[in-house]
Amino acid sequence: MKREEVRERLENQAEQSYKEFNDKIVPGVKNAIGVRLPALRKLAKEMAKEDYKEYFDELEHTEKASLYHEELLLQGILIGIIKVTPSERMEYIKKFVFKIDNWAVCDTFCSGLKFTKDNGPLMWEFIQPYLTDEREFFVRFGVVMLMCYYIDEEHIERDIEILEGIQQEGYYTKMAVAWALSLCYVKFPEITRSFFEKSNNKLDDFAYNKAIQKIKESYRVTKEEKAYLHSLKRK
Structure with a gap:
């Protein structure tokens, strides 16, 4: 055509x-x-x-x-x-x-890109350079791929490490990081809660607070959890 x-x-x-x-x-x-x-x-x-x-x-x-x-x-x-x-x-x-x-x-x-489900290790390696790129939508591509296909038991700890380490300053990068972290919390609350509690957390304030906001918007998180996370927001 x-x-x-x-x-x-x-x-x-x-x-x-x-x-x-x-x-x-x-x-x-x-x-x-x-x-x-x-x-x-x-x-x-x-x-x-x-x-x-x-x-x-x-x-x-x-x-x-x-x-x-x-x-x-x-x-x-x-x-x-x-x-x-x-x-x-x-x-x-x-x-x-x-x-x-x-x-x-x-x-x-x-x-x-649902073929990723059948080619997990291959695509995991493929997206790594995008996650450390300097271009806003290159990084967002990597983060959204991570979020769509790799928030699982095998990758969760590495996911959080990668998301914390992203330095790209673009608005749409930070929003994607926040979104991904909120899904990490929904699926793996204990591990992700520990990330938010870290005193030496490297995530910038905007993405950190936006991630907490997105978690608070989830119907899968209890009121008690939301209140606790709210107390962790940065001023």
């Missing part, structure tokens, strides 16, 4: 009201046209059965500024569902991460 045809399909499914909603929740995105995710996923499934490589090639030779927000989302979704080997998919991932410039594209992309 050629890009021209894809754009026409997207334009026909665009909703002005949804565009206005999207513009509010994804600040800085000026090229959204208002296509909902279910419609994008449906189109991606259709395209995955065809010659998607032609579409990818066209995108590679197109200025990013001229792409619809939904075209980026669509490409990210496609990368997660096409039938390729893990190594081939990782090559697509490497190229796509350079295009990520907002939380919506990042998080939708990561949540669709």
Whole structure:
């Protein structure tokens, strides 16, 4: 399917009201046209059965500024569902991460990389350089991948160590770190509580307090736990 045809399909499914909603929740995105995710996923499934490589090639030779927000989302979704080997998919991932410039594209992309569940050790090593990068959305990509696929008994202690050590100062990096730590607490409260109690905790104040705030918003945490965590917030 050629890009021209894809754009026409997207334009026909665009909703002005949804565009206005999207513009509010994804600040800085000026090229959204208002296509909902279910419609994008449906189109991606259709395209995955065809010659998607032609579409990818066209995108590679197109200025990013001229792409619809939904075209980026669509490409990210496609990368997660096409039938390729893990190594081939990782090559697509490497190229796509350079295009990520907002939380919506990042998080939708990561949540669709479900092949990670069957390639855990391989992808764990793959995401490590992103977690120590200096670029905001490179690091957010690594953190969201960690959060989606590696908050488990095998990785929890290493997860917290990695999250504490992230130095990238971007707002969307810090929000991802806070979000990940809140999920660590929900799944492994005792281990994560010890992290918040550490007197030499290296996490910056914003991410530390935001993580506690997100934990307090969880319905899976008791009132007593929330009150205790609130007492640990930094002034």
